[in-house]
Structure formats: C-alpha cells, structure tokens
Amino acid sequence: DEGMKRAVLGLECTARRVLENLRDGKYASVVVMAGAGISVSCGIPDFRTPGTGLYDNLQRFNLPTPESVFELDFFRASKGEAFYKLAKEMWPDNFKPSPTHLFVRLLHDKGLLRRAFTQNIDTLERVAGVPDDKLVEAHGSFANSSCTRCRKPFDAERSKNAILEGKTPIMCEEPGCGGLVKPDIVFFGEGLPAKFGICSSSDLPQADLLIVMGTSLTVHPFAGLVEMVPPDCPRLLLNMKPVGVRIPSEESNGLRLNQPENWRDAMIQGPCDEAVRAICDILGWREDLEALVESF
Numbered sequence: 001d002e003g004m005k006r007a008v009l010g011l012e013c014t015a016r017r018v019l020e021n022l023r024d025g026k027y028a029s030v031v032v033m034a035g036a037g038i039s040v041s042c043g044i045p046d047f048r049t050p051g052t053g054l055y056d057n058l059q060r061f062n063l064p065t066p067e068s069v070f071e072l073d074f075f076r077a078s079k080g081e082a083f084y085k086l087a088k089e090m091w092p093d094n095f096k097p098s099p100t101h102l103f104v105r106l107l108h109d110k111g112l113l114r115r116a117f118t119q120n121i122d123t124l125e126r127v128a129g130v131p132d133d134k135l136v137e138a139h140g141s142f143a144n145s146s147c148t149r150c151r152k153p154f155d156a157e158r159s160k161n162a163i164l165e166g167k168t169p170i171m172c173e174e175p176g177c178g179g180l181v182k183p184d185i186v187f188f189g190e191g192l193p194a195k196f197g198i199c200s201s202s203d204l205p206q207a208d209l210l211i212v213m214g215t216s217l218t219v220h221p222f223a224g225l226v227e228m229v230p231p232d233c234p235r236l237l238l239n240m241k242p243v244g245v246r247i248p249s250e251e252s253n254g255l256r257l258n259q260p261e262n263w264r265d266a267m268i269q270g271p272c273d274e275a276v277r278a279i280c281d282i283l284g285w286r287e288d289l290e291a292l293v294e295s296f
C-alpha cells in the first residue's frame, strides 16, 4: 500500500536512494522526458539559456517575438526566411549524440526503458540507437517535410538539400496549392503527433521511475507529463537549474523539490552529461557508457 511504498523509498527520497533502487532492480518501467539541454554539449544551443540560447540569438532576424520563428502565421507572412535559416544551422547531420543520449540508449539496452519522450527535433536519440518503438519525438523532427497548406508530404531529400543550399522558400508542387513546405517539426498552435497522445496515456500511469533531463518544463502539453505518473513514482530531474517546481502558496502542481513533505522528487543539478556519468558509476554501467561514447 501507499504507506509501505513510502517506507521503502525512504522519507527523504534523495537522488542516491532512487539510483540505488534502480541498481537493485526495484524499477522496471522507466520513462524519460528530455529537452534541449541534453543536446547543448553536442553543439546545439537550447532555447532559454540567457546569452547562448536560440531565443537570445534570433535578434538578427527582426522577429516580432522570438517565438515567431516557430509560428505558422509568421512563417507564411515572411516566406519562412528566419525559420529556413535557423533550420540550416540546426540541421542534425553534423552532430554526435551526447553521453546523456547514450544513457537513454543504455536504459533501453538494460531492458528498463518503457519510453523516451523528447521535445528535441535533432533526432539525436535515434542516432544514439534508441529504437523507434521506444521513442516519442513529441515536437516532430527534421526527418520528413510536408506542405503547410495541403499537408501533402514533400520529398525529404529535396527539402533538406534546398534548406542546406539556401534555395528557399520551398514551394509545394501539388497543382493549385502553392503552400510553403517545412520539415515536420511542430510549430506553436500545431497538434502534436498522434503517438504522443497514445503513448503518454499508456506509459506515464505505468511508470515506476521518471527521469526528466535538460528541459525548462515550460512547453505544454509536454511539461504536463510529470503530473501523469502514479503518486508513488519518484521523479528525478537532471538539469542546470531547478525547473517545474510547485509553488506552495499557489497550490500549483509540479515537482516538490526542497519542499517539506517531499519524499519522491530529487534533482542532480549541473550539466546532465556529468550527472549521467555519476549515475552510471552508481549503477555499475560506467564502462558500458564510455564504450558507447567511444563508438561514435
């Protein structure tokens, strides 16, 4: 029962205790939630880190707001100029997965990963070897392209070449359409892939450990996944700073880091690559991790 589970987890649910439980086989259904922070060490800037984040570096495009680069109306009105340039800079071909991506792969190799949900569009989880059926790319990816008006798929290779060679805008070739083509990454106001809804409602309630890594937990509905795990599921955050924390005065939802009655939420603060190395030391997986890192 609930009381028993709490006693087993321990009243102060520190990160170490959660990880020792993982090492000792107490969790079998780990769900990962990832964000831009896990790809920063690969050379892809995140959104919101002041100074280096993409939002601070979009000034040169004269956007009404930084978010505009991912808004459909602005994309159409500006013929996609800023977005196509950004897509060229972020194109995933030239990046290697980080130790953190490879840690997710290791969770799968060890038979512990129920699903990895990522907000990232850089496909580095795939590159790391997380199989398609274990991965939900909640905000889409650069892998495919389609027309923003008639929604017809557009040849992926041609779309990629046009973006990398700066031969943009890319126009839909369906008779009478003339819409703009973009890679299938989810813009503000667009729906998430069906797989997100299907997997989140089946996986989160079954999770026995949630690992949240490198995300500001500000983009919804993704951020809401932390609320969908069972009440006895520990939630481990690997991030540069505390995020998604419940505000007690507002009775809000969220992580209960550093709050009195907290026994389940824990954080390892700092670069996630360092955190996963420390985690692998505890789990006895360090050699496996370094071997994977070497292989890329």
Ligand code: CNA
Pocket: 034, 035, 036, 037, 038, 039, 040, 041, 044, 045, 046, 047, 048, 049, 053, 054, 119, 120, 121, 122, 123, 139, 213, 214, 215, 216, 217, 218, 219, 238, 239, 240, 241, 243, 270, 271, 272, 273
């Ligand atoms: P975000 O809002 O930029 O938050 C990133 C978070 O990661 C912040 O809290 C940082 O403090 C933290 N962080 C930065 N570096 C590290 C590090 N080395 N180790 C641990 N934590 C770190 O990004 P989110 O993913 O939360 O926002 C959601 C957007 C960002 C999604 O829609 C993505 O598509 C989009 N995005 C994706 C990429 C990518 O695919 N790599 C890059 C930039 C933005």
